[in-house]
Structure formats: structure tokens, C-alpha cells
Amino acid sequence: MRGFGKWGIWIYSGMAFVFLLIPIVYTIVFSFNDYRRTNIIWTGFTFDNWLNVCDAQDVCQSFGNSLFIGLVATVLATTLGTMIAIALVRYRFRFRNATTLLIFLPMATPEVVLGAGLAAQFLQAGVSKGLWTIILAHTLFCLSFVIVTVRARVASLDPALEEAGRDLYGNPFQVFWRVTFPMLLPGIVAAALLSFALSFDDFIITNFNRGAEVTFPSYVYTAAARGIPAEANVIASAVFFLAIALVLIAQVSAAARRRQLAKAG
Amino acid sequence: MTNNDVSQGGFAEAGADLELVGISKRFPGFTAIEELDLTIPAGSFFALLGPSGCGKTTTLRLIAGLEEPTTGRILIGGRDVTATKAYQRPVNTVFQSYALFPNMTIMENVAFGLKRRGIKNADSLAHEALQLVELDHLAGRKPKQLSGGQQQRVALARAVVNRPALLLLDEPLGALDLKLRRQMQVELKDIQSEVGLTFLHVTHDQEEAMTMADTVAVMNKGRIEQMGAPQDLYELPQTAFVAKFLGQSNLFTGDVVTTAKSSIVVDAHGTRIEVPTDRAQRHNGRITVGVRPEKVTLHDSAPKADSSRNVIGPGRITDVSFSGVSTQYEVTVPHHGAISVFAQNTSISSLHHDGDQVWLSWSVGHTFGLADEAEGEPVSRFHADLDTSMIAVQSRKDLEAELEEA
Ligand SMILES: Nc1ncnc2c1ncn2[C@@H]1O[C@H](COP(=O)(O)OP(=O)(O)OP(=O)(O)O)[C@@H](O)[C@H]1O
Numbered sequence A: 001m002r003g004f005g006k007w008g009i010w011i012y013s014g015m016a017f018v019f020l021l022i023p024i025v026y027t028i029v030f031s032f033n034d035y036r037r038t039n040i041i042w043t044g045f046t047f048d049n050w051l052n053v054c055d056a057q058d059v060c061q062s063f064g065n066s067l068f069i070g071l072v073a074t075v076l077a078t079t080l081g082t083m084i085a086i087a088l089v090r091y092r093f094r095f096r097n098a099t100t101l102l103i104f105l106p107m108a109t110p111e112v113v114l115g116a117g118l119a120a121q122f123l124q125a126g127v128s129k130g131l132w133t134i135i136l137a138h139t140l141f142c143l144s145f146v147i148v149t150v151r152a153r154v155a156s157l158d159p160a161l162e163e164a165g166r167d168l169y170g171n172p173f174q175v176f177w178r179v180t181f182p183m184l185l186p187g188i189v190a191a192a193l194l195s196f197a198l199s200f201d202d203f204i205i206t207n208f209n210r211g212a213e214v215t216f217p218s219y220v221y222t223a224a225a226r227g228i229p230a231e232a233n234v235i236a237s238a239v240f241f242l243a244i245a246l247v248l249i250a251q252v253s254a255a256a257r258r259r260q261l262a263k264a265g
Numbered sequence B: 001m002t003n004n005d006v007s008q009g010g011f012a013e014a015g016a017d018l019e020l021v022g023i024s025k026r027f028p029g030f031t032a033i034e035e036l037d038l039t040i041p042a043g044s045f046f047a048l049l050g051p052s053g054c055g056k057t058t059t060l061r062l063i064a065g066l067e068e069p070t071t072g073r074i075l076i077g078g079r080d081v082t083a084t085k086a087y088q089r090p091v092n093t094v095f096q097s098y099a100l101f102p103n104m105t106i107m108e109n110v111a112f113g114l115k116r117r118g119i120k121n122a123d124s125l126a127h128e129a130l131q132l133v134e135l136d137h138l139a140g141r142k143p144k145q146l147s148g149g150q151q152q153r154v155a156l157a158r159a160v161v162n163r164p165a166l167l168l169l170d171e172p173l174g175a176l177d178l179k180l181r182r183q184m185q186v187e188l189k190d191i192q193s194e195v196g197l198t199f200l201h202v203t204h205d206q207e208e209a210m211t212m213a214d215t216v217a218v219m220n221k222g223r224i225e226q227m228g229a230p231q232d233l234y235e236l237p238q239t240a241f242v243a244k245f246l247g248q249s250n251l252f253t254g255d256v257v258t259t260a261k262s263s264i265v266v267d268a269h270g271t272r273i274e275v276p277t278d279r280a281q282r283h284n285g286r287i288t289v290g291v292r293p294e295k296v297t298l299h300d301s302a303p304k305a306d307s308s309r310n311v312i313g314p315g316r317i318t319d320v321s322f323s324g325v326s327t328q329y330e331v332t333v334p335h336h337g338a339i340s341v342f343a344q345n346t347s348i349s350s351l352h353h354d355g356d357q358v359w360l361s362w363s364v365g366h367t368f369g370l371a372d373e374a375e376g377e378p379v380s381r382f383h384a385d386l387d388t389s390m391i392a393v394q395s396r397k398d399l400e401a402e403l404e405e406a
């Protein structure tokens, strides 16, 4: 029985990993496929897809759109969200609790509803859909996540630190940039990364508000019907590797900093 | 007062007067300070002493500009700063919680104020300040890598380095061990007299307040009970709170029975206690008088009648604690409860023992009369006083324990 339990754990977790990793491995492997019309059957190994990603023009174009939307929406949502988070924690005003509740609503609302609702609003306001309506939509739903993330950080910030800053001749601007902001930075960075990931990934809300513009997820969605070009796999794999690399860099540099501090001490 | 102008980027060449006029501070549902009037002359070392929660930190925050007074005005060097912001006031604070910037090194912490004012040789001045608190070798560390006491010294250096006209210290030595605390007390006094800064020092520690300050103000429940030179405060307390909070006191309450020109006599449960008129705050009705334990002498038999001494007794010794230099006796006298006596151990023969019958006497000149009563007060007030006297006793015990260890 003990033997079985021990093996059971290994088999169970092994299978879980396999199921998790199969799609990723598949995507990476087929980014090297020397495909003709469809990228479903393995026909041979090549670096061509990686070297000439932009041969499949739509792939590159949609990827560029997604990057642009992600970056702009992240900057907007992070800036606004940080300001709102600080206000929510630091200031007492009427309807503060109601506002906090409203902030959570977009996270709880089904994306389809959010997307359709926004689309209806744009239609009524006579705004023609395009990159900027997508950016607006993404900023909107990223905002909630930014606020929730940064708010926790603001709440844990000792107000005495800012008071010390003021006491030491820092005007409000200096106190914010030299004391408050550096303390909030880890939270802000986390919020920005989350925003970008959410925006880059979003399909449903985007689809309602994109007009004729194509983002990477919507391109892949449409292309899936005909067969996704390997260039799309290349981009997906590249994003995957980039994410892994970022995590590794963060870990290694944190460890290095710890070592340096230990040495300094 | 250009020398106190922060925007000039210079150091204060001398301390400035601080004046609080009719200050009160109400928090929603709670009055932390009621009617505070206070003048601290330039260059003085002023100690604010009081039990926990009496409003000491709030007073400092009002002066620093971190809190706005509900009523009243604050003047520094004759200039009304009530409406100015914290960063515009020539004031620095050593915070009770240190409040060091965790993301900066010790060096950056100390240089912060200098850099905000655009002072040229900020770094070398910061190093000097760190040397003063003997932490220059740790300049590159982050606050988290320092012990509590070290952090406190950094907080001190960070404030002192700015040479403010007025330095506010919120229990800056609380986390230090006795030796370091004494050392820092000396350092602080040196800095203060050297540069002539005005120091406003908040503390629980009565001994610290008495040894360091020119003037001590005893604060209780948002009001200043009494203010004066440490010795005056000790020898002639005006309220029961001060009498008990600052050192120990034996208090007796009774009606005034005779009033003469130079002295009055109080009848406390049949015992006549005489007080010099000028040492009594009130001269008729029911008053409380007292004497410090070290002023009281023990006698084996009833002492000879002497018009210059008050006598109580007989009573029984119920507790003897020997502490080397002196012995503390507790004598229980019917109707008067426990009376403390500190006796110098000058000769072995004078030792009394637990259970001995004794009489007590002290010089009339050492008796003081209070403005309020120790007994017969509302219950709530009594409880509060019990708390504060317990704090005093506790801090005294801590100190004694520390002294023994040292
Ligand atoms: N922001 C606030 N809101 C409401 N009450 C407050 C606030 N700040 C302080 N108080 C109250 O005011 C009183 C005085 O507080 P303060 O911090 O000045 O005490 P303290 O004398 O410094 O005590 P300690 O010796 O413990 O530091 C306390 O009873 C406290 O509860």
C-alpha cells in the first residue's frame, strides 16, 4: 500500500505536468515545422519560420497591434490605478466604500457582458471602433486589477515614513517621488505586468470593440479555422520564452542583491 | 529671523523660542490636548514628561506641522507658523517609531534632509553626524539590517544633522540599554549646548527628564500639570499627580485646623501635620499634604516633641527592601495606610526590621501642600491615577533592574 501511494503520487503529478505542458511543447515544436499549407502535420525541421516571422504579414501586424495596445493600456491603467489606490487608502471621502465596491465590479462581471456593454456604449456615443476603443476597454478592466494590487501595498505603507519625509524638508512632490513611490514600486511593477498579460491575452472584450483591427489573439482565433501559420507559433513560443527569461532574471538579480547586502553587512 | 529660514538652505545658528498659545487638539470623539499654553525659551532643554497616552506625541506632531491644532497658534522664533506646512518649518523630529526610509541606506537616510535643502557638502556632514552616534561604519547598510538601538541612533543623526532651530525628540532613547542611554544623554546635552539648539524632549523616564532638562513639564490627560526646574518640581509638587508621578510621595489628607502667618496645620485622622504657608497651594478647607520618602526619619521610640518636625506613629514596619546604598521601608500606620521611607545606609546599627514598631518624623520645611486632593475623588479619576502611578513604579523598577545588570 505504501509502495503504491509513493508511486501514485509520482504518476499523478507526472501526468498533471504532461497535460499542462503538451500544448506548450506542441506550440514550440510546430514553430519549427517546415509547413506547406497547414501547420498540422509534421513535415520537417526548419528555422525559416523563426528567421522570417514577418513573412506571414497578418501575424506580425496583429502582434504589433497587441503589443501597442498592451503597452498603452498598461501605462494608462497603472498610472490611474495607482492614483486611485492611494486615494482609496489615504483619504476619507463620501462614498469611499461604495467606490471600493464599484472597483471590484468589472472583475466580477462576465467578460462577454462587459465587452458587449462597452460596444453598445461606443455605438451610442458614435465612436468608431479601432485601436483606441480597444485600448480604452483594456484600460478599463485592467484598472480594477491594478487598484487591488497597489492598494494592498499602500495599506501596508507606514504613514510615518511620509511624515518623516515632510519633516525633513521634502515638499509633497519630493516626498511622493523619493519616499512613497519607491516603496510602492514592487506593487506597481506587479500590477503593470499583470495588466500587460491581461491585455495581451484578452480575446472576448477585444472582439466586441475592435472594429476592423486585428490583435494577436483574434488573429489566431480566425486563423484556427484555416490552420494557424507556424509564424504564429513562433510568436507564441517567443512570448513564452520571454516570460520565462524575465522570471529567471528577476530571481537571479534578487539573489545577487541579497548576496551583495550580506557582504556589505 | 533669516537664520531660521529653511528655504535659505542654511543652518539655524541658534535655537529659537517656541510658543504655544491656547493650543487644543480634538480628534473625532476624543480630546487629546485641551488648552495648552507653553513657552520654551531659545536654547533650552525642555522635557515633556507624562504617562502613556497623555498627549505627548500629539503635542510634538502639532509643533512639527504633521497635525493641525483645533484651536490656538504656534510660534517659532516669534514667527507664527500655524498655517505653514511641515517641510517649511525649521523643526526636525526624532520619531518614536524611528520612521527610517527602508529603501535607502543609512547614509542616504541621514543626508535626506540636507539634500532636500540643497546643501552642498551633504555627504560629509552626514558622515560627521553618523560618527557622532558611532555608526559611520554601517553607513552602507539598510535600516532593516540594524538593531533597534542602532536604528534609533540613526533617527537621531538624521534629525540632528539638519541643525534645526527646534529639535523634537519623541522618546529617542527608549530602545537603548542603560549604558548607551546614559552615553547618548551626554551626547545629546553636548550637541544641544554646543550648537545652542532648542530641544523638546518627550519621555516616560523621569530620571532622564530630571537629569537632562533645564525645565520639565509634567503632562497628564492633555494638560500640563506643572512646569519648572527639575529640583523645584521634585521638592515642591503642586498636584497629587506630579507628587506621585515624579518620584514617590507620602500623601495625607485632612482639614486645615490652624492658620498662622508662616504655617498652617492640617488634622489628618488625628495627626497634626504642619506645612509652611508658602509651600502650600491652598490654605483652608480640606487639603492634601505630603512628604518625600527620603525626607522621613524612623525612630524606635516616640521622638521628643519638636515644633519644627511633624511626627506620625506608632506604626509597624511591613516591608524592608535593602538596595545597597539605601533601604526602603514600608511602615503601616493606622488610618494612614502604608508610608514609604528611604533611609541611607550610613550605619548598620540604624537598621530596622520587619515587624518593628516605629515612629516617623520629618522636618516641617520638607512638607508640601497640594492644590488637589489625593483621596475622595471620582472613581474614574482614581483609576487613571492608579494607572499612571503604576507606570511610574514600573519604569522605576525597570531602571533599577537595568542598573543592577550594568
Ligand atoms: N489620530 C488619532 N485619532 C484619535 N485619537 C488619537 C489619534 N492620535 C492620538 N490619539 C489619542 O490621543 C491621546 C494622546 O496620544 P499620544 O500619542 O499623544 O500619547 P503619548 O503621550 O505620546 O503616549 P505614549 O507615551 O504612549 O507615546 C491617546 O489617548 C490617543 O489614543
Ligand SMILES: [Mg+2]
Binding pocket: B056, B057, B058, B096, B170
Ligand atoms: Mg508617544
